Amino acid sequence: MNGRKLIEAGWLAAGLLCSSCATDQPGSQALSPGPLKYPTTRTVEQADLHHGVRVADPYRWLEDTGSAQTRDWIAAQNRVSASWLDAVPQRLAIGSRLKQIWNYERQSVPVQRGGQYFYTCNDGLRNQPVLRVADRWDSEGRVLLDPNAIAADGTVALAQWAPSNDGRLVAYALSGAGSDWQEWRVRDVRTGRDTADHLRHVKFSGAAWRPDGSGFYYNRYDAPAAGQSLSGLNHHQKLCFHRLGTPQAQDELVYHNSGEKEWGYGSEVTEDGRHLVITVRRGTDPRNRVFYKPLGVADAPVTPLVDQFEAAYAFVGSEGDTFWFRTDLNATRGRVVAIDLARPNERTPVVVESQDTLRHVSMIHGEFVCAYLRDARSVVRIHGKHGQFVREVGLPGIGTAGGFGGRGADKETFYSFTSFNQPPTVHRLDLAGGNSTVVHQPRLEFNPADYVTRQVSVRSRDGTRLPMFMAHRRGLKPDGNLPTLLYGYGGFNISLTPQFSPMELLWMEMGGVYAMPNLRGGGEYGEAWHRAGTRLQKQNVFDDFIACAEWLQANLYTRPEKLAIAGGSNGGLLVGACMTQRPELFGAALPAVGVMDMLRFHKFTIGWAWTSDYGSPENAEEFKALHAYSPYHNLKPGTRYPATLVTTGDHDDRVVPGHSFKFAARLQASHAGDAPVLLRVGTRTGHGAGKSTAQRIEEDADKLAFLVRVLGMEPTLRTATAPR
Numbered sequence: 001m002n003g004r005k006l007i008e009a010g011w012l013a014a015g016l017l018c019s020s021c022a023t024d025q026p027g028s029q030a031l032s033p034g035p036l037k038y039p040t041t042r043t044v045e046q047a048d049l050h051h052g053v054r055v056a057d058p059y060r061w062l063e064d065t066g067s068a069q070t071r072d073w074i075a076a077q078n079r080v081s082a083s084w085l086d087a088v089p090q091r092l093a094i095g096s097r098l099k100q101i102w103n104y105e106r107q108s109v110p111v112q113r114g115g116q117y118f119y120t121c122n123d124g125l126r127n128q129p130v131l132r133v134a135d136r137w138d139s140e141g142r143v144l145l146d147p148n149a150i151a152a153d154g155t156v157a158l159a160q161w162a163p164s165n166d167g168r169l170v171a172y173a174l175s176g177a178g179s180d181w182q183e184w185r186v187r188d189v190r191t192g193r194d195t196a197d198h199l200r201h202v203k204f205s206g207a208a209w210r211p212d213g214s215g216f217y218y219n220r221y222d223a224p225a226a227g228q229s230l231s232g233l234n235h236h237q238k239l240c241f242h243r244l245g246t247p248q249a250q251d252e253l254v255y256h257n258s259g260e261k262e263w264g265y266g267s268e269v270t271e272d273g274r275h276l277v278i279t280v281r282r283g284t285d286p287r288n289r290v291f292y293k294p295l296g297v298a299d300a301p302v303t304p305l306v307d308q309f310e311a312a313y314a315f316v317g318s319e320g321d322t323f324w325f326r327t328d329l330n331a332t333r334g335r336v337v338a339i340d341l342a343r344p345n346e347r348t349p350v351v352v353e354s355q356d357t358l359r360h361v362s363m364i365h366g367e368f369v370c371a372y373l374r375d376a377r378s379v380v381r382i383h384g385k386h387g388q389f390v391r392e393v394g395l396p397g398i399g400t401a402g403g404f405g406g407r408g409a410d411k412e413t414f415y416s417f418t419s420f421n422q423p424p425t426v427h428r429l430d431l432a433g434g435n436s437t438v439v440h441q442p443r444l445e446f447n448p449a450d451y452v453t454r455q456v457s458v459r460s461r462d463g464t465r466l467p468m469f470m471a472h473r474r475g476l477k478p479d480g481n482l483p484t485l486l487y488g489y490g491g492f493n494i495s496l497t498p499q500f501s502p503m504e505l506l507w508m509e510m511g512g513v514y515a516m517p518n519l520r521g522g523g524e525y526g527e528a529w530h531r532a533g534t535r536l537q538k539q540n541v542f543d544d545f546i547a548c549a550e551w552l553q554a555n556l557y558t559r560p561e562k563l564a565i566a567g568g569s570n571g572g573l574l575v576g577a578c579m580t581q582r583p584e585l586f587g588a589a590l591p592a593v594g595v596m597d598m599l600r601f602h603k604f605t606i607g608w609a610w611t612s613d614y615g616s617p618e619n620a621e622e623f624k625a626l627h628a629y630s631p632y633h634n635l636k637p638g639t640r641y642p643a644t645l646v647t648t649g650d651h652d653d654r655v656v657p658g659h660s661f662k663f664a665a666r667l668q669a670s671h672a673g674d675a676p677v678l679l680r681v682g683t684r685t686g687h688g689a690g691k692s693t694a695q696r697i698e699e700d701a702d703k704l705a706f707l708v709r710v711l712g713m714e715p716t717l718r719t720a721t722a723p724r
Contacts, residue, residue, distance in 0.1 A: 035674050036084065039076035041665040048599070051620040055599060055633065059665045063600075063658035065650070066227070070661070074650070074681050077664070081645075081678040081702075088705040093717045094506070095701035099125065101502040102697055104442040107426055109403035109414045110137055114167025116189065117141070120158065127154025127692035131161055131172070133189055137412070137428055137439060145172060145187060157690030162207040162216070163189070169244075171207040171216055177651040178686020180204070180606075181229065184218065186244065199248050203234060204264060204606075210295070211273035215243040217254060219265050230653040234606045235261040239278065254278075255291070255302050262608065269295070270318045271408055277315045277323070278302065283609030286312040286493045286527065290325070292341070305344050312527070317363030317408060324350065324368075326361045333526035334358030336368060336387070350387040357526050359495065364406040364413050365431040371404055375455060375467045376497050376524045380404070380415075382431075391434055396422075398453050398469075400497040404429075414439065419498040420471040420514065421451035421505065446718075450474055451508055453498065458517060458551045461543040464532075467524075468517035468548055469498060472508050483512045483711045484558040486549055490519030490541035491570035492613050493530040503700035510708070510715035513557055519544040519574075521613070535615040536625050542577045549578075549585050564588035564642075564707050568688065569655055570595060570613075576631025576663060579642055586642040588710045590703055591631075593648050593655050593687050596663035598630035599623070604656045632663045635670040643675035643710035645703060649685030657681065675710060 043058035064070055085091055103124040110117040117137050120129040128148050134141025150156045159182050161172040168189055173182035184199040184207065205219035219239055224232045241252040255278060257263055266279035273295060280289040290306040290313050306313055311329035318324065321341040328334050329347060335358065336351035351361070356372035356379055363369075367390060368383040378401040380393035395401055399419030403426075406413040411432055416424040426439040453471045460466055476482065485507055489496050496516055504514050518524045521533025521541045533541040549565070552558050565586050567574045572594020579589045599617045601607040615622030627633060635641075644667060648660035664679040671677050680702060685691050691699075708715060 036080060036676055038080060038668045038677070039073060041073065041669065050599065050617060050623050050627070053623075053627070055627065057597075057600075057662075059662040062661040062665060063656070065231070065657055065661070074661070074679075077679040078681055081680045084676055084678060085680075085702050085705050088709045090708050090715065090717065091701065091705040094704050094708070095697065097509075097717050098502055098506055098697050098701050098704070100445045101505055102693060104423060104444055105440070106423065106442065107440040109405070109416050109426055110134075110439070111163060111405060112137070112410065112412075113163040113165060116163075116167040118144070118161070118163050118167075118170065120161075122693070125693055127694055128157050128690075131158060131170070133167075137414070144170065144189060144192060147174065150174070151176070153684065154692035154694060155684045155690070157692075159690060160206060162209065164209045164213040164216075165211050166213055169195075169213060171209070173202065173205075173207075175686075175690050177684040178649055178688070178690045179230065179651050179653050180686070180689075181653070195244065197242065197244055199242060199251075204237070206266070208267045208269050208276070210269060213244075215241055217241050217267040217269070217276065219267075220251075230651060231604050231656055233604070233608065235608075237264045239265040239267060254293070264609075268315050270323075272318070272320075275318070277318075279313070279315065282309060283612045284492050285309065285612035286328075286530070288313055290315070292323075305339060305341070314361070316361045316368070324361075324363060326358060328527045332528045336361055336370075336383075351383045352387065357495075357524060359523070360404065362404050362406055362413070363408055364404075364410050366408065367431065369404045369406075369413060369431075371401065373495055373497065373524055376469070376495060376518045377455075378402075378417075378497065382434075393429065393434075394436065396425075398455075398498060400499060418500045420453050420469070420500065420508075421448040423500045446505065446509065451505075456551075458544075458548050460520075460540070460547040462540070464520065464540075464544070466517050466519065466544050466548065468515055468551070470513065470515055471498075471504075472513045473511065476511070476513065478556045480553075480556040480559055481562060482558050483510075483562045483564070483707070483713050484515060484552055485512055485564050485566060485707070486515045486517075486545070486552065487566045487571070488517055488519055488545045488548075488574050489567055489569075489571040490521040490533055490544065490574055492521070492610075493523040493527070494570075495523040497524075503704060506704060507707075509718065510704075510713065512707075512713075513552075515548065515552060515557075517544065517548045521570075534613045535622060538614065538625065539629060541574060542581060542629065545574055545578050546582055546585065549582075560585055561587045562711050564590065564711060566590035566592070566703075568592035568594070572596070572655070572660075573598075573631065577629045577634075579644070580631050580634040580636075581629070583639055583641045588707055589642045589644045590706075591644070591646055591660070591663070593652055593657075594631070594646075594659060594663070595655050596630070596659040597632045598626040599633065601655075601659070604658075605653050607655075632659075632666060635663075635666045637670045638672045639670060640673035641667060641671050641675070641677070643706070644677045645680060645706045646678065647680045647682070647699065647703070649682040649687065649691075651684060651686045654687035676706075678706070 046057045046060040106122045108120040110119040117134045122129040131145040132141045133144045147158045159173040159175040163170045173184045182202045186195045186197040208217040238256040239254045264281045268277045276293040278291040287309040293302045294300040314326040316324040331353035335353040338348040356374045360371040372379040382390040403415035418424040425441045427436045458466045572591040575591040617623045646664045648657040668677045
């Protein structure tokens, strides 16, 4: 059974594809000229009144993703998409080559606790990485937990894990089918067996161990109502303490403000075990409050330390009653300050703000390890305890460094480095000597030297300068005809930095140009850059992306017929907004798990939290801005839109799939051209995290096959250089 048949079998097993849908629904025709015959999508007389404006919502019924009618509609749409994609001559070869590129060893940055080193790894094509433990950093060690043994289809993922301070226990979270919901358990490292501890209804949480290993702090919600686990609103998160060996029903409620349903929590225990540090967040707003609770003191209260949402504060470490934080208070690009518990209103500068954007700080070996972004590429500097510059960590080139975790007494830390043409390589940094040693470097089925990366500067509509990464095969010359994939995000203070992707590598191998700009709304240049792409200024993000598309054409890299745009989640919104505002500018669009209905996003799961970036449709002024760019509402009948492949997952409980369903239905009804408009709904997949390797390969192969066909590419696909 080939990959496509396996997907269809999965649809059948999940009830998303009935036998009649598989054979009798419209859309089973092979690839042919002229417009596709899409499944009939009924409309309803649904309209809402927003601040005096009547807004029609004819596809509201598709929000009920569990109804029989919606399931039949999904099956019919999937059948059309599968038939079209299977008819692309290069589809099988693309899938085969992707599998070859994916077949490389991947290893996470090790975490050392109690003299043992914990890390995850994947030896190539395993559906999920496994957790290993070793006695030395340069030893392979042994498997501690293999999620691949839990579910045959590879859709149960190890979402998070946290070793106790002495390394004897590991708290770990599993998620199924890509859902944000997690179930936590505890494993004995020596025996490899689980204890009786089992925690449910956990989402958006880590695990903070007490130093004595008696238990850990975590966040939970009340159990969702029946049938609402994938769509119901997530409010009233609670910070709890779970004592090992006791049932979850007996967990201590550490903090919860019943009057603040939108508050969420993070927790860390100071290394000396004296305090619990509680971060209080409100939705996705980077500004937060900080509380603390003395430990080992009976009935100690939770005390505010930063009692206003004035800025972003990230706990770095402590010494006695002095706490260090990374913050953007009076420093839009970040700095490190000290706060004394006896003088909570004072902020003593330690590491001052620089021209680079400070994104992460660790206190290790008595020094601050500071990870910066300089024009969206990593720079790492070591500063002394009093803030003095010590040295810069040498990095291999233009790319992204991550990791740099550890404890105050550690003499080493670990980090990874990656770029568009290089999968993550893990390094050990000797903090005493400053030397880096390669811990793990994957063997590859391609030569990284065949590809080049550079940055260009693009001027947006209002004159703002934007950096844009350009990656492609060495020797490729702009001739105005290069197939180009423009990828963006632009939101939630998230920075886009160079990362390795097998799909993007194959795109470049086939002769494509990969372009990734840093748009306003992201975190590349600090909080001011982020704010410039939010709420009433969100249109700046779309203007930035459109300006990059125009730059690529003006500088003779490509033309509209050869230009594709892509993005996921908030990036799916970006693609949807830009293709509705400037449909003539693009030849193809790949919106993935996108936020497409900007008037109802806040009514599902965690969507309410996004109002910090988007604004709220309940606010008259913000409604006007949201309605003006909402992709679903701005599709115009009779318009020629670019060829579009909309992708989502049936278990996405972050951006519920109804967004993509409604957008795809309305786009098919509005589109006047012959270019295809396809909807691909993954089975037992969610927003992206936890997706199995097999699922990733199949979906990426479909996306590349779609682009090859609609952009008129004729690539020569390589085969593996050597057998494994």
